[in-house]
Amino acid sequence: MLGELSQAFAFIFQPWPFFWVLLGTALGVFVGAVPGLTGGMLITLVMPLTFFMDSTQALVLLVAMYVGSVSGGLISATLLRMPGTPSSIMTTFDGYPMAQRGKPERALALGIGASLIGGLIAGVFLVLLSPPLSRWAMTFSPWEFFTMVLMAIVLIASISQGSMVKGLIAGFLGMAFAMPGLNESDGQLRLTMGIQDLSAGFNLLPVLLGVFVMSQIIKEAYELHKTPTALDPGRGRVLVKLAEWRRHSVNIVRSGVIGTWIGILPGVGASISSMVAYATAKNFSKTPEKFGSGHDEGIVASEAANNANVGGALIPMITMGIPGSPIDAILLSALILHNLQPGPLLFITNGDFVWALMAAYFVANILMFIIMTLSVRTIARVVVINKAYLLPVIFVFCVVGAFALSNRMYDVWVMIGFGVLGFFLDRVKVPLGPFVIGFVLAEIFEVELRSSLQMSDNGFWGILDRPIAMSFLAVSLAMLVWPFVQQRRLKRQRQLQEAKG
Amino acid sequence: MKSMARPTRRGLIAAAIGIFAAFPMASAQADFPDKPVKVIVPTQAGGGMDSVARILQRYFEANEAVLGQRIVVVNMPGAGGTIGTRAIKDADPDGYTVGFWHEGLITSRAMDVVDYDHGEFEVLGATGYGDLGFGVGTSSPYQTFEGLLDSARANPDAIKVATNVGLPVHFVPLMVQDKADVEFRYVQVGGGAKRFPSVVAGHTDFAIFGALEFIKWADADLKPIVMFSEERLPTLPDVPTAREMGVDVVAKANRVWLAPKGTPEDVSNHIVGALRTAMADPEVQSQMKELGITPDYVEPNELSVQLDEWRERALPLVEKARQLQQ
Numbered sequence: 001m002l003g004e005l006s007q008a009f010a011f012i013f014q015p016w017p018f019f020w021v022l023l024g025t026a027l028g029v030f031v032g033a034v035p036g037l038t039g040g041m042l043i044t045l046v047m048p049l050t051f052f053m054d055s056t057q058a059l060v061l062l063v064a065m066y067v068g069s070v071s072g073g074l075i076s077a078t079l080l081r082m083p084g085t086p087s088s089i090m091t092t093f094d095g096y097p098m099a100q101r102g103k104p105e106r107a108l109a110l111g112i113g114a115s116l117i118g119g120l121i122a123g124v125f126l127v128l129l130s131p132p133l134s135r136w137a138m139t140f141s142p143w144e145f146f147t148m149v150l151m152a153i154v155l156i157a158s159i160s161q162g163s164m165v166k167g168l169i170a171g172f173l174g175m176a177f178a179m180p181g182l183n184e185s186d187g188q189l190r191l192t193m194g195i196q197d198l199s200a201g202f203n204l205l206p207v208l209l210g211v212f213v214m215s216q217i218i219k220e221a222y223e224l225h226k227t228p229t230a231l232d233p234g235r236g237r238v239l240v241k242l243a244e245w246r247r248h249s250v251n252i253v254r255s256g257v258i259g260t261w262i263g264i265l266p267g268v269g270a271s272i273s274s275m276v277a278y279a280t281a282k283n284f285s286k287t288p289e290k291f292g293s294g295h296d297e298g299i300v301a302s303e304a305a306n307n308a309n310v311g312g313a314l315i316p317m318i319t320m321g322i323p324g325s326p327i328d329a330i331l332l333s334a335l336i337l338h339n340l341q342p343g344p345l346l347f348i349t350n351g352d353f354v355w356a357l358m359a360a361y362f363v364a365n366i367l368m369f370i371i372m373t374l375s376v377r378t379i380a381r382v383v384v385i386n387k388a389y390l391l392p393v394i395f396v397f398c399v400v401g402a403f404a405l406s407n408r409m410y411d412v413w414v415m416i417g418f419g420v421l422g423f424f425l426d427r428v429k430v431p432l433g434p435f436v437i438g439f440v441l442a443e444i445f446e447v448e449l450r451s452s453l454q455m456s457d458n459g460f461w462g463i464l465d466r467p468i469a470m471s472f473l474a475v476s477l478a479m480l481v482w483p484f485v486q487q488r489r490l491k492r493q494r495q496l497q498e499a500k501g
Numbered sequence: 502m503k504s505m506a507r508p509t510r511r512g513l514i515a516a517a518i519g520i521f522a523a524f525p526m527a528s529a530q531a532d533f534p535d536k537p538v539k540v541i542v543p544t545q546a547g548g549g550m551d552s553v554a555r556i557l558q559r560y561f562e563a564n565e566a567v568l569g570q571r572i573v574v575v576n577m578p579g580a581g582g583t584i585g586t587r588a589i590k591d592a593d594p595d596g597y598t599v600g601f602w603h604e605g606l607i608t609s610r611a612m613d614v615v616d617y618d619h620g621e622f623e624v625l626g627a628t629g630y631g632d633l634g635f636g637v638g639t640s641s642p643y644q645t646f647e648g649l650l651d652s653a654r655a656n657p658d659a660i661k662v663a664t665n666v667g668l669p670v671h672f673v674p675l676m677v678q679d680k681a682d683v684e685f686r687y688v689q690v691g692g693g694a695k696r697f698p699s700v701v702a703g704h705t706d707f708a709i710f711g712a713l714e715f716i717k718w719a720d721a722d723l724k725p726i727v728m729f730s731e732e733r734l735p736t737l738p739d740v741p742t743a744r745e746m747g748v749d750v751v752a753k754a755n756r757v758w759l760a761p762k763g764t765p766e767d768v769s770n771h772i773v774g775a776l777r778t779a780m781a782d783p784e785v786q787s788q789m790k791e792l793g794i795t796p797d798y799v800e801p802n803e804l805s806v807q808l809d810e811w812r813e814r815a816l817p818l819v820e821k822a823r824q825l826q827q
Contacts, residue, residue: 051546141704182580185689187612187667187822189580196587199614200579339548341694348721349694406577406584447689454688455661455704 001131008355012060012363020061021360025367028068032075033383035082036220037390039069040212040327045394047205047334048401055338056353060360062334063314066327067119067364068371070270070306074111074299075376076383079104079230084383087270087309090278090302096231097294105236110296111303112372113240114252118304119365121256122263122311127358129264130347134319137344142455143463146448147472148322149441152266154476156434164483170430174438175445177202177418184443185450197410204333206402206415207439211432212330213398214419217391219426224388233380238373251281251297252304259305263312269325269433270309277305311361318354320344322444326433329440337405533596533768534570541592541600543585545578549713549792553628553756554601556788560779568775581605581668583615586759590617594761596768599625601758604669607812611819612667619808623769625758627799628780629789632712633673633752634728634740638701646727646746649707653683663690663699663708667822670696670709673729673752675818681748697723711754712736713793729753755799755807773801 011017031042043062050058073088078095091111098107140148156171180191181201192198245252255277262273281301282291291298313324314331321342323329335342340350347354372379402415422432456462463469540558544550554574561568577585582605592598610618635646643649643660653660662685664671674685690699696708701722710718712734715725725740729752733742743750758776760769779785780798789796799807 138698138702141702182583182614184691185666187581187614187671189614197584200584203579337545339545341692343695343698345694345698406579407575408577408584447691451689454686457659 001127004351004355005127005359008352008359009363011056011352011356012359017057017060017356017360018363020057021064021363022367024061024064025068025364026371028065028070028364029072029368029371030068030379030382031065032069032072033084033379034385035076035080035084035383036216036387038085038212038216039066040208040330041216041394042069043327043330043334044205044208044212045397045401047330047337048404050334051337051404055340056356058338059331059334059353059357062331063357063360064364064367066331067307067310067361068368070310071112071115071119071303071368071372072379073306074115074303075108075372075379076230078107078111078299079233079380080383085270087274087306088302089271090274091299093278093292094295094298094302097292098299099231099233099294101294102234103294104231104234105238106240107294107299108233108376109238109240109373110299112238112369112376113245114248114255114300114303115307115372116365116369117245117252118256118259119307119311119368120362121253121304122260122308123358123362123365125260126311126314126361130315130319130354130358133315134344134347137320140320140344140468141466142448142451143466143469144472145320145322146445146452147463147469147476148266148320149445149448151472151476151479152322152437152441153445154479155265155268156437166430167434170425170432170434171438173425173430174435174440175442177207178439178442184447197408200406202414202418203405203411204440205337205405206411207418208330208333208436209398209402210415210418210420211422211436213394214415215422215426215432217395217398218419218423220387221391230380230384233377238376248296248300251284251300254284255281255301255304256308259308260312262305263309263324264315266316266322266324266437269327270306270313273309273312274302274306277301307365314357314361317342318346318357321346323437323440326436329436332440533771534568536597537571537573538568538596538772539592539598540572540574541585541589541598542574542576543578543582543600543602544576546574546576549631549711550601550603550756551576552792553789553794556785556792557628557776557779560782560785561775564779564782567778568772581609581614583609586617587615589759590621590761592761594623594763594765596760596764596772599758599760599764599772601628601756603754603757604752604808604811606757606759607808607815608668608672611672611812611815612822614667618812619757619759619805621762622759623762623764624801624805624808625760625769625773626776626801627755627757627804628776629756629794629796630799631754631792631794632728632730632734633669633709633754634712634715634725634730634737635674635677635707636700636710636715636723636725637707638703639722639724641700641703641706641724643706644724644726646741646743646748649726650681650683650748653681653685657684658686660707661686661688661705663688663696663705665689665691665696669752669754671822672815672818673709673750675821676750676752676814677743677748678821679818680750697721711793715740716793753807755804756794757804757808 031037043065070087073084074091076082076084077088077091078099081092081096083089095107180198182199183190189199258277259273262268278301281297282288285297313328316322316324317328323332332342399412402411405411540554542551542554558572558574561572577588582602586602589600607618609615637643662674664687666689688705690696693714699705700708727743728740729743729750777798786796
């Protein structure tokens with residue numbers, strides 16, 4: 001393992017791969033810092049441009065963007081009180097008040113440092129867990145994959161942002177849009193309504209471009225008159241003493257592990273990680289009342305967790321081909337576009353590639369720290385950029401990217417259509433993450449279930465032969481029932497209290 | 502099934518002469534090609550099919566006199582190749598848009614995904630073909646083709662074949678089933694990269710693979726037990742052919758070049774000539790071999806006969822193929 005990892009590092013430090021990691025991280029940090037531009041947007045936009053790159057270098061670039069963008073968000077969260085990316089929402093609660101009190105350098109330094117350490121913690125898990133997990137997943141039959149996807153779908157429903165019902169609506173809408181087209185399982189056309197263009201269904205890339213990028217373009221254009229004012233990032237050094245980090249070590253490790261774990265859970269993104277880590281830090285804190293008023297611990301918990309989420313979410317993506325977060329759904333489609341078959345076999349067929357990805361993840365985290373520490377003031381000046389200049393360029397990239405996939409105007413219309421749909425979903429506060437995950441998982445879900453049934457002599461009862469699949473099924477059921485059980489228990493407690501009172 | 506009379510080669514030449522005699526220099530077609538020729542590939546960039554196009558693209562660029570122009574490769578993946586083949590069929594029949602695909606052209610028609618097959622195109626010959634065979638995991642109980650068939654005969658509908666429904670990889674086992682009087686159980690798994698782990702891990706018992714896949718994955722526990730070529734392959738000398746074993750199934754994946762129906766004869770002849778010359782080039786041949794392709798150019802009339810045969814063998818199997826609807 002160490003041999004492979006050191007080889008991968010040797011690869012990353014060659015001029016071109018290193019250039020891509022550096023470029024990806026820097027672009028990611030910048031895009032993450034600008035409110036309204038997200039990492040998902042950047043990665044989806046750049047993906048078509050990587051068609052003609054070597055597959056390893058392409059994915060290394062995209063992973064670096066992923067790391068950079070999750071980190072960049074903290075700059076605008078701290079100075080603008082606007083999360084640059086959704087994953088730094090929790091950072092606004094303590095970062096901005098601290099900056100307002102005249103300590104912007106300290107707030108930024110805490111966030112940047114926590115991002116680095118959180119990212120590295122997850123990196124260790126990534127390297128240690130991925131090889132055994134992929135070996136284990138090799139023994140998975142379609143039953144296991146089917147029940148695992150089922151688990152992911154239940155999970156989206158139960159810990160979706162905000163309203164569970166809206167999360168469910170988004171997930172099911174995504175699944176519905178995955179239905180039309182040539183059905184892999186029986187080789188027949190489905191729901192194409194005689195429209196020949198629809199026989200390949202809605203392609204993933206145009207859908208992603210629409211939902212993540214086009215919808216945001218419409219939204220930003222709609223709100224163009226709002227120009228945020230940023231706080232001054234100060235003149236002091238953006239570094240925190242090592243001794244202080246020792247004081248935060250428990251919080252940072254805890255948040256890093258929480259972030260990694262939530263990252264591994266399929267379908268849950270970095271924003272949930274930072275929320276859970278923030279809430280946990282508050283519960284364990286000796287001074288919970290200080291949270292929300294510019295407290296160190298809040299910034300550290302939020303930023304360590306959202307970066308750790310990136311590394312954690314890569315684990316199911318590279319070992320099983322199941323996206324750990326919405327951005328991993330995009331990376332998954334990048335793998336497919338580069339003719340790499342995601343799944344447990346990736347380690348065997350493309351081992352060098354997987355290790356290079358992990359090495360790139362580490363290097364991107366370190367470069368992120370250096371870039372952000374050195375140039376946070378410059379970035380702070382550009383985050384208030386007038387987007388009237390930016391949006392038309394992004395739109396052009398969207399159109400070119402959608403068209404390049406299969407040289408059809410149809411895909412461009414799909415992209416625009418899903419952009420409009422995404423815009424309206426966003427306006428009624430239906431989250432777009434579960435929509436994309438639902439869209440991606442629907443196909444895997446159906447194919448694996450139907451393969452299982454085709455293999456099985458006993459129809460659905462065939463699952464009884466598969467203990468791992470059965471346990472996944474049990475976990476799914478438990479997660480589905482748990483909220484209701486809890487509700488009833490709370491109700492009974494209340495009744496008891498009322499009876500006492 | 503309406504049968505369409507295939508023009509013979511002599512007929513084609515006669516027709517070409519006829520056109521020339523009637524309209525000497527009647528159109529710009531005599532100058533064909535005076536701009537690059539678009540080649541539609543119905544897969545994504547980077548796959549095995551796409552590589553064939555790229556090899557020829559490089560060749561035509563280095564040897565400009567052969568075609569007289571460059572070719573431009575346009576990838577149009579989707580819906581089992583039918584997005585691409587439809588674009589070829591509906592293009593202007595002026596020779597500036599051609600493309601290529603494989604026997605999936607016929608199976609897609611058989612499965613009713615599209616309403617056309619090779620009969621609705623001008624067939625421009627094949628730039629080589631890939632050989633297909635059955636593969637098992639090295640720890641599978643079925644280490645020979647005979648053993649596999651015996652077990653299948655003893656236990657109908659029990660031996661699981663990993664397949665990709667509605668494509669040639671689905672129809673070849675159906676053909677074997679028909680000839681050897683056995684019955685397999687079909688499991689939708691997907692492309693070769695997915696069938697491989699499924700077979701090696703033992704979730705399914707066997708699957709169809711290309712010759713190159715057998716060579717590439719030999720170290721990863723994939724073992725060929727039979728090939729559907731006319732003769733044993735030089736690259737896999739120990740693997741018997743189905744014919745040797747008494748099962749008369751020959752199945753290849755031809756790289757079938759297609760032009761829209763109505764493309765003028767002299768234009769398609771020009772392209773046919775260019776492809777034939779390209780395939781005789783030693784450099785092209787060695788690059789094709791690396792892709793596991795037997796680099797023989799298959800002449801249009803010979804190919805049409807092969808494709809007609811494929812159609813005749815595939816159509817009776819459609820009912821069985823569509824049963825997989827669970």
